Amino acid sequence: MERLPKWADLVLVPLVSLLLAAIIAALVIIAIGQDPWEAITVMVQGSLMDGYGWGYTLYYATSFMFTGLAVTLAFHASLFNIGGEGQAQLGGLGVALACLFLPWPHWTLALLGATLAAALFGAAWAAVPAYLQAKRGSHIVITTIMFNYIASALLIFLLVDVLRPDGQMDPATANFPEATALPTLNQLPLFNLFFTSKVPANITLLIALAAAVGVWALLWRTRLGYSIRAFGKSEDAAKYAGINPFRITMIAMLLSGALAGMMAINNVMGEAGRLLQNSASGAGFIGIAVALMGRNHPLGVVLASILFGFLFQGGAELGMWTKIPIEMRVVVQGLVILFTGALDVMVRMMLTRIFAAFRGGKAAKGAV
Amino acid sequence: MAQGGYAIELRGISKAFGPVQANRDISVAVPKGTIHGIIGENGAGKSTLMSILYGFYRADSGEILINGTPTAIPDSQSAIRAGIGMVFQHFKLVQNFTVLENVILGAEEGAMLAGSLSKARKVLGDLSREYELDVDPDAVIEDLSVGHQQRVEILKALYRQADILILDEPTGVLTPAEADHLFRILRGLRDQGKTVILITHKLREIMETTDNVSVMRRGTMVGTVKTAETSPEELAELMVGRKVLLEVEKAPATVGRTVLSVENLSVTDEHGVIRLKGVSFEIKAGEILGIAGVAGNGQSELLEALGGIARATGRVTLNGAELPLSGAGADGRSRRAAGVAHVPEDRQHLGLIMDFAAWENVAFGYHDAPEYQKNALFMDNDALRADTARKMERFDVRPPIPTLPAKSFSGGNQQKIVVAREIERNPDLLLIGQPTRGVDIGAIEFIHKQIVALRDAGKAILLVSVELDEIRSLSDRIAVMFDGKIMGFRDPETTDERELGLLMAGMTGKGEAA
Known part of the structure; x- marks a missing residue:
């Protein structure tokens, strides 16, 4: 069984999970007719x-x-x-x-x-x-x-x-x-x-x-x-x-x-x-x-x-400065929990495969 | 060789798991109608090879020929179609199904069961007459003895018309008599033209049963020899790569005063079943008392009661002082303080925390010891790691890396960590269960030496093992347990395997049931 390097396990897995959560959240915001870029700007600005x-x-x-x-x-x-x-x-x-x-x-x-x-x-x-x-x-x-x-x-x-x-x-x-x-x-x-x-x-x-x-x-x-x-x-x-x-x-x-x-x-x-x-x-x-x-x-x-503090505060700002309802922060939190907690294994498997393929590729090149 | 070519031919099989080369360019040919032994230490690659043959893994390279025809075995269905049957070490039976239902499971013909059941009943009848494989087809699996369950596994394979039968460590759970019966069955199968592959680490079984034997070491095939032309010593040397002492060297015991005295010790489990039924014995200083018996006859409960894990009744004294058997003071910690060390039967479940590093496991049970404390608040992890490095060197644990988690060590090295931890405490009484289960032959020799050295230092040792050879070669006295009772004490010098086997099956020496 291939293993992830420790740094990837500790840093990359949560980052990729967060990124996936952010992408889905952006899609949800687009679906309700709002601008996700505006949303993230307001959240970061406000928190x-x-x-x-x-x-x-x-x-x-x-x-x-x-x-x-x-x-x-x-x-x-x-x-x-x-x-x-x-x-x-x-x-x-x-x-x-x-x-x-x-x-x-x-x-x-x-x-x-x-x-x-x-x-x-x-x-x-x-x-x-x-x-x-x-x-x-x-x-x-x-x-x-x-x-x-x-x-x-x-x-x-x-x-x-x-x-x-x-x-x-x-x-x-x-x-x-x-x-x-x-x-x-x-x-x-x-x-x-x-x-x-x-x-x-x-x-x-x-x-x-x-x-x-x-x-x-x-x-x-x-x-x-x-x-x-x-x-x-x-x-x-x-x-x-x-x-x-x-x-x-x-x-x-x-x-x-x-x-x-x-x-x-x-x-x-x-x-x-x-x-x-x-x-x-x-x-x-x-x-x-x-x-x-x-x-x-x-x-x-x-x-x-601190991340969840950002989501809480940023979510409150969303409610204040945009037409995005404040409930959106519950959606975002839910997505973060879903991806970092429940789907953590999925992300890890994905990355493990990518790493293995990368390594295999390198090994093959080395052999030639 | 024998009548018409090879049943199985493996050519240049290699298989790697990541950086670990489990099988390296393995070639072996098994003649039709023979019993072929495959022997090797744990991790030698026996199981991997058989898993490739049974379609669980695919080889990275190499070729499999069944009856001379190159055959691809991508999954176990293909293996069954090619006529290969496998009997696993851990049976794959549905516990609350009958024998018949288990036999047809996965081989049903059509949606309605009645047809396949009556067909299976007839086939089973024929098979049991032919091969001494008598099992009641309507018995429920959980009511059957382990030996009978194993026969059901063999019947399953034969029902699927297996011509080649692979058995993985089949005798680990059997009494000597049951094992003999199994070997009679296997010889019968061979005489009917079937091919049997027997995977084992027991040299005696290889010598008694097989026609040819292949020895594996570290993923390679070191040689295939005719059993009649080899000796256990030669096989052991091939397995390990160096000369091995098969017999334990020990001087006669010089016993001293009584260390442990057990009177009328009984254990009732949480379901209210009495597991240990009033056993009494003594162990003197400088003596090894070996407890022989088939697994599950009260030996585990005896160890757990003495180790402070299970609640018990009766009276136990250590060096004259009474050990509490229930309530306050009946726990592992108090026992250790009183001078009892305990190598549990199941090291992975009890003796080690598999996720903990080796150094954390060296503290296990002794984490309150003053030498492991930095001050009143904190443990001295540096001292602990240094102590672990010392113990690892003394007990030749490989690799000698204290920060490696226990699960990364091989079975033999895990056991050495436990044995080092317990023996180095210099206990008055050592409880040791299955000291060499799943341990490589080289490490067995080492662990046996340590046990004998502790005895020679004047300590009392209670040894529980299902390996009769181990009990006979290590013990100064043997007690045989059956159904929670001690059937009798024997002198290892004067008793023989037949007598012990009868006691283990619950018969007294005169052949009557107890």
């Missing part, structure tokens, strides 16, 4: 050409990094955590409770406390599916999906009946105190040289990047990570080695839930300043695509998050 655009792109990317890392970590234990959405919503609840009901003297302490609360709440929401999987064999995919719905219903109840201040019309908490507001990138030294106007991307981006490094070190440099990966490759072999399946399932899912929950410090604390209904707004699901595209490696997750 990548200045500090303002980057400020939004990176804001979305920060959320996706957390949820993508959550999926990645669980995936290495062979657990498919689809519950990032619910865990992120619960993380939001944790953030809201910490910000509203504890007196914080300074945003640094508030950030620390809120991060802990977000991680704890997210982990707690992953704990029940994890326990059911580890002890009863209930499939984690099913239970985490169900827990997404439960989270959504729970949050609506809390926001409508418990946390909503009297007299407020929309289901949301009160605004968080001023001392809990996180500095956005335009308020941070050095960053403010590039980000000159107010942007939603905030200091959480740095925490997300640190989390990516942390997940990498955990998986490939620690005993726990070793045990997680061994368990993920073969549960029977892990048992032979004395790795406790219950313990690993619980730890991997708790860490995964904590990462998904931590997303809330970006959107709930850093951006909205209060907890709204449906706060995760799909980032939990995007995390699955991000992890798929990032090949379940933290570096890949960071890069894929």
Whole structure:
């Protein structure tokens, strides 16, 4: 069996997949009577050409990094955590409770406390599916999906009946105190040289990047990570080695839930300043695509998050400046997920053949 | 040679997979009406050659002649039409079909089954009378013993009017008695003018059964000889390319105190079936206890219970201290801490993580060991890689590259990685299952030496193997298992294969069923 060189596997395959997704998206745009060149220009202009655009792109990317890392970590234990959405919503609840009901003297302490609360709440929401999987064999995919719905219903109840201040019309908490507001990138030294106007991307981006490094070190440099990966490759072999399946399932899912929950410090604390209904707004699901595209490696997750951040921000710009409906961004995202995630194997096979033919041609020439 | 020319003639067959030359300019001629052995180490290219003959692969170059006529075999249908039948190592039977249904599968005539079924019933009756191939045509496959399932595979080939029958490692799953029966069948087939090709790595089978034998080494055919004019030593040398010690050299055991004591050990599997039915034995320091038996008679469960993988009941002590058999402390990690090393029967499934690099596999089970830690937080991967390089050198693992994933090594080298990892821990008790399954003859010699060296260092060893020769040559004492029980203990010096074979089939020495 022929193999692709490593660089082609890591770089060329996702690039070709993206190109294919872009071509199909262009065809769809042509089909609805619009100009694809205009679309791509607007998307790039609005998301990548200045500090303002980057400020939004990176804001979305920060959320996706957390949820993508959550999926990645669980995936290495062979657990498919689809519950990032619910865990992120619960993380939001944790953030809201910490910000509203504890007196914080300074945003640094508030950030620390809120991060802990977000991680704890997210982990707690992953704990029940994890326990059911580890002890009863209930499939984690099913239970985490169900827990997404439960989270959504729970949050609506809390926001409508418990946390909503009297007299407020929309289901949301009160605004968080001023001392809990996180500095956005335009308020941070050095960053403010590039980000000159107010942007939603905030200091959480740095925490997300640190989390990516942390997940990498955990998986490939620690005993726990070793045990997680061994368990993920073969549960029977892990048992032979004395790795406790219950313990690993619980730890991997708790860490995964904590990462998904931590997303809330970006959107709930850093951006909205209060907890709204449906706060995760799909980032939990995007995390699955991000992890798929990032090949379940933290570096890949960071890069894929930025790509999806671009699609989110660029898609919003499309809705604003062109006649292309904003739903088009869902189509584009869907195509990207389809090509980079599901049809990845097809692209790899195609490239493998091309490479083999090229090599064969060279070898034949060499022989003559 | 024999009555009228060659059944199969291969001329200059070559086949490459990418950079790997699996077959290189292979020529061999198989006379009609003979049993022809093909022998070689794993990876010598035997299976590739047979796959070309059966139409699974196409040769890059070369020619196949069937009964003297050049024949193209692009797929297995063409192979069947050319009169070639194949019995695979892993049977290709539908488990919940009857024998009859399996035999006609793919050879049905017409849309309605009744006609082909009654025809097959008659043909099967004739075949079983002719060749001792008696199988109940209405039995469901999953109810049949492995030996009977194999007969169904042979019947399938004969039903398709195969004149040339290829058998790939047919005796790996059989008791000695079943193997003898198989060889009687094969001789019967030969006497009726059929041609049989027997692929095996067991020299004894070649010597007992075949008329001619071809030896393959690293993709080439090193020679074809008449079986009557060769010896096992000569064949082994041809296979490996150097002289090989077939007998294990070992001094008489000097046994010490009792290391392992097992009393009334029982294992019930997750379906509630009792797999191990109260076995008791002791192993002393400096002693190898060999467990003989057909696969699936409780040996795996015995290893797993002692290795801390399976839950068990009974009482087990190691150096006088009791080992927990269920609950806390009944896990692989606690066992290793107590001084038990375990080379599992199925190295690819249990003993290694195939996607992990060699160095990660060297840590497998010992990843908590202090010498592999950099500090409280991180593992010392550099130290681990260095340790792996040392172990690879000492155990002659090839290629000696610690960063290569386990799946890239040959079976023998994978096994050397596992054996190195477990033996280098200098355990008080070594549990070792099928130490040389799928391992090259050169590596077998090496692994056997390591086991004996550990014994001579005063350690206790529990050896489980389905290879009776291996049990007999390595063990200081032999226990035979059947149906989850130990049928008896024998001294390898005084027992013989017949006696062990009877015990393995559940008969006591006096010929009565247990």
